[in-house]
Amino acid sequence: MNKMFIVLKHEFRQKIRSKAFIILTFIAPLLMAALIAVPIFISVMNEGIDKQIVIIDGTGKLGKYFAADTGKRTILQSPGNANSSNKSFGPSLHLTVINSETSNTADSLKALLLKKKISGYVEIPVDAITDSTSVATLRVTNANDFTVEEFLSTHYRDALFSERLKTSGIDPDFVKHARQGAEFSTLKVSEEKETKDNGVGFIAGYITGMFLYISMILYGTLIMQSVIEEKNSRVIELLSSSVKPIDILIGKVLGVGLSGLVQVSVWATMFAAVSFFALPAVLSSLGSSAGSIISPSSFVYFVLYFIFGYLMYATLYAGAGATVEQASDAQQVSMPITLLVILPIVMMTSVIQSPSSTSSVILSLIPFFSPILMLGRIFSETPPFWQIALSFVLMAATFFGVLWLSGKIYRTGILMYGKKYTLREIFKWLKYS
Amino acid sequence: MSVVSLRSVSKTYGTYKAVNDVSIEVPAGCIFGLLGPNGAGKTSTIRMITGITLPDSGEISLFGEPQRPDHQNMTGYMPEERGLYRKLTVRNQLEYLGALKGLDKVSLKKNIDYWLDRFEIQNWAKKKTNELSKGMQQKLQFIVTVLHDPQLLVLDEPLSGLDPINSEIINDIILEERNKGRSIMLSTHRMEQVEQLCDEIALMNLGKVVLSGKLREVKERSGKKMVRIVYSGSDNLMNRLEHYPIRIAESHPNELLFEMKAGADPKQILRTALDSVDIIKWELVEPPLKEIFLDAVAATN
Incomplete structure (x- = not known):
């Protein structure tokens, strides 16, 4: 036991002092932040750009809907929201409406477009209001700017709708009024309160699931590499003349695990700092308060599932590592374990969508799936406490089972050299004393 | 202990x-x-x-x-x-x-x-x-x-x-x-x-x-009698001693180590050797461990 702690301390120190660890701990969050920040930055940069769009209005009636005064307008603002004070980013559109039906205009506009004098032009057919099969066409050189297309098509549809109502003698304002107040809201009900969810629980479940998935594979692989390295450098024989193999195994798993906890804590602190300033704004824009999703209890569950998941998977990876000599063979033996981590990710969507279905309950209770699936359920619809408790009991039992299995494989595997062992041979090791 | x-x-x-x-x-x-x-x-x-x-x-x-x-x-x-x-x-x-x-x-x-x-x-x-x-x-x-x-x-x-x-x-x-x-x-x-x-x-x-x-x-237990001869002269001593009941264990230039088997007469062997080369050294040696090792391994294989 005492020596187990020496191994633990050594592994922990080696890990947190390594360059890779330091880089990953501090660079990874920066990369993540960059991933979020760069698109925002780019759209801010684009703000000053004007896009010239010419609308050839064949009907002569629709143009006024695009712009009361045919001038500059900011896109990324839905027509219904036009009066909202929300600041929006992105390029601005400069609209010019021409009431003409000659093909000459179109030809000269095409020439202008190809010379990049304008960004695009829309042709609205003469019979657009009467003919329900007519099609308005936007011509652009870059068909990938969906914001422009979205803005124009939405306005076009609204304009067409209003004009057609007028033709039928119906007041468009009356219809507009009739359509208002049709907001539909979803409330997430729990014993204590009702909260607006808007899919934030789904997103939170998915993000934590992905995080667990990545960290299980990351730390598991780290452990496996460290086992293989000791075997490959033959230092393991020396070690096992000082320490019981099972103590090496446990010390290694706990030491690397502790370094992982340090890493996650650093990330959590960074995340908390960021969310304190930035997240409330983001979440409130989604119509939900930060507190309702990232409650202290769900954070505690997250840490607990991380620890239990780590213990199970890291121990499995360590056992697998003992069966090979070369780092290059690691991939092959770790495949089945990696598959165990991938499976719950694949099932996650259906489990989060119907968290209380029998299949979801059963799947989330399978110990190897619990960290990702039960946590996902906790975020979307808190399951009965007995199910959460049972998942921990099952995971603890599985951990000890895995420890027994990996311990046996490890003890024999670390001294086996010279060939690749088949699964059948490895199972025979379990019988060795 | x-x-x-x-x-x-x-x-x-x-x-x-x-x-x-x-x-x-x-x-x-x-x-x-x-x-x-x-x-x-x-x-x-x-x-x-x-x-x-x-x-x-x-x-x-x-x-x-x-x-x-x-x-x-x-x-x-x-x-x-x-x-x-x-x-x-x-x-x-x-x-x-x-x-x-x-x-x-x-x-x-x-x-x-x-x-x-x-x-x-x-x-x-x-x-x-x-x-x-x-x-x-x-x-x-x-x-x-x-x-x-x-x-x-x-x-x-x-x-x-x-x-x-x-x-x-x-x-x-x-x-x-x-x-x-x-x-x-x-x-x-x-x-x-x-x-x-x-x-x-x-x-x-x-x-x-x-x-x-x-x-x-x-x-001692091995009971082997080994003789080492160091000599000068270019004569191939090994060939001359071949017909005696001995087993050559080592042969180097101007040096020979052999085991005396049953019936080998050291005097006769020495005489034969003296006829062909100048003997510098003739000694009865304890068997090198290598000989015992090889014998024992051969016996158990």
Whole structure:
């Protein structure tokens, strides 16, 4: 036991002092932040750009809907929201409406477009209001700017709708009024309160699931590499003349695990700092308060599932590592374990969508799936406490089972050299004393 | 008292009997040689003594008591396949492996400094192990073995891969440890090292002990009569002696070592030799261990 702690301390120190660890701990969050920040930055940069769009209005009636005064307008603002004070980013559109039906205009506009004098032009057919099969066409050189297309098509549809109502003698304002107040809201009900969810629980479940998935594979692989390295450098024989193999195994798993906890804590602190300033704004824009999703209890569950998941998977990876000599063979033996981590990710969507279905309950209770699936359920619809408790009991039992299995494989595997062992041979090791 | 005592110890891997009913006694304060060809079961035996594996049957006693895990702290082990952490510095390596042998911080520092001094590698203490030369790594490996001042040293092929100078250093330290009252068990292929160092030997073949005892007694028991002739002259002496009931063991330029078989008359052989060459030296020698080794292995195969 005492020596187990020496191994633990050594592994922990080696890990947190390594360059890779330091880089990953501090660079990874920066990369993540960059991933979020760069698109925002780019759209801010684009703000000053004007896009010239010419609308050839064949009907002569629709143009006024695009712009009361045919001038500059900011896109990324839905027509219904036009009066909202929300600041929006992105390029601005400069609209010019021409009431003409000659093909000459179109030809000269095409020439202008190809010379990049304008960004695009829309042709609205003469019979657009009467003919329900007519099609308005936007011509652009870059068909990938969906914001422009979205803005124009939405306005076009609204304009067409209003004009057609007028033709039928119906007041468009009356219809507009009739359509208002049709907001539909979803409330997430729990014993204590009702909260607006808007899919934030789904997103939170998915993000934590992905995080667990990545960290299980990351730390598991780290452990496996460290086992293989000791075997490959033959230092393991020396070690096992000082320490019981099972103590090496446990010390290694706990030491690397502790370094992982340090890493996650650093990330959590960074995340908390960021969310304190930035997240409330983001979440409130989604119509939900930060507190309702990232409650202290769900954070505690997250840490607990991380620890239990780590213990199970890291121990499995360590056992697998003992069966090979070369780092290059690691991939092959770790495949089945990696598959165990991938499976719950694949099932996650259906489990989060119907968290209380029998299949979801059963799947989330399978110990190897619990960290990702039960946590996902906790975020979307808190399951009965007995199910959460049972998942921990099952995971603890599985951990000890895995420890027994990996311990046996490890003890024999670390001294086996010279060939690749088949699964059948490895199972025979379990019988060795 | 026996430092190491194996009684009817067996170890099987799958269907392969690596160690078969082996009994060995290593007296305290002696250098014990465990000999045998490759695959004889030496390393399997040593791994059980060092507590790396457990015997399937039989009993192992260390220091007069049934084997316990904490005996590992009193044993220093040098595996045949040398192994060190490649990326650890010399000092970190010694600190970690020493701590695992139960050394506290103070004795760790003291012992590390002593041994780095002794091998004159203090300047390398902060270097990573994979930056050291092969010979330097061997020295480091040896320091790891003796760092915690163990009562029992178990050395599997201690001299393999060492140049003559480093071999000499290691040999000297082995003798020095013995003189301090430590016990040393070593396995080796090098018969001259055994003759030079070992007080007692056990010879293993095919998982069994086929010969054991004090080196001198083993030689006497073999009953071999060996003669060494040193001569001058270009005549091919070997051909002239061929028809006598002898077996040539070694033949070098101007030197011949042969075994006298039953019915060989030394006077006649000497006379024949004198007729053809000038004899510088004619001596009855005790059989080299190599001869006994080869005989015993051949007899059991």
